[in-house]
């Protein structure tokens with residue numbers, strides 16, 4: 001059998017941890033009940049699993065269990081947060097602030113709202129990928145109803161100053177939403193300490209199953225109002241109808257539990273792998289680091305390469321390492337990444353970028369092989385161009 005490439009695309013998705021799968025299995029066949037069935041043991045068993053997972057996820061972000069609304073993932077959570085707030089606070093104002101480097105699952109709902117007449121300000125970022133807090137303060141207006149800034153970027157791994165943003169928003173009485181799909185169980189998150197009102201989460205970036213995520217919705221000080229985007233049986237406090245999916249939810253809870261237990265140690269280990277990779281690659285001619293050097297996810301390294309064709313670069317890497325250029329969702333398009341472009345890199349550099357995403361199962365040997373292959377590929381492509 002052909003050997004598969006080294007997987008370094010952990011920002012796109014991660015494998016389900018065997019312990020997560022083990023926790024999920026009984027909920028397919030044995031505890032298969034509908035958690036909303038209150039009149040018999042089948043329902044109670046399923047509900048018990050859901051309850052435990054909900055508590056785990058709430059605890060991970062210092063929220064209470066009732067504030068966790070299960071969704072199909074972070075895309076749906078972002079849509080519910082942004083459109084839900086827009087619809088509920090429409091009469092108070094129609095201005096929303098977000099950032100140029102957000103995930104499409106934030107940018108597209110915002111664009112949709114613009115088509116309905118809402119006004120959206122897309123904050124720029126500096127060369128390091130961070131927003132400027134003074135600019136944010138100046139951008140907030142009387143009619144601003146929501147600020148949405150991601151916790152960790154999915155392409156360049158940059159960590160925005162979430163606690164400072166929360167402070168500013170709370171002071172000005174504006175709701176604060178953060179897309180924390182990449183941040184959960186990678187960096188500490190605390191909805192109280194960071195003054196977060198809404199937070200999008202997903203399981204498949206942290207060794208849980210795909211198709212499950214959640215939106216944290218603050219219940220007090222302030223109590224966030226939200227217009228549901230999916231109506232029906234009234235599950236999830238009426239915010240998100242539809243029969244709950246206990247195997248996925250239980251897997252999500254288990255993934256969070258495992259992720260938190262190893263967060264510090266893994267963060268340290270992955271940072272070392274990342275720094276070692278950068279130390280080697282930075283010795284090459286025309287290789288640039290994208291995003292802040294230290295204020296970034298432990299397992300993220302994103303570089304741009306001068307003097308090579310972006311497609312040729314990814315094709316050259318493909319047989320040995322599974323990486324992507326830009327995000328998985330937009331990597332099918334040949335347009336340069338909107339995130340790298342926002343850093344002020346020219347089109348050529350934005351096109352020839354590589355995102356290395358290391359994770360729990362990435363070994364030192366794999367990183368060494370990946371670096372060696374990346375170096376040879378870059379050097380031979382650069383030589384061919386001259």
Ligand SMILES: *Cc1c(COP(=O)(O)O)cnc(C)c1O
Pocket residue numbers: 011012072073074075076103105150152153154179180181182201202203205211212213
């Ligand atoms: C992966 C990701 C999403 C989308 O999450 P899904 O659960 O796949 O819908 C949204 N935002 C960010 C930052 C992501 O990394």
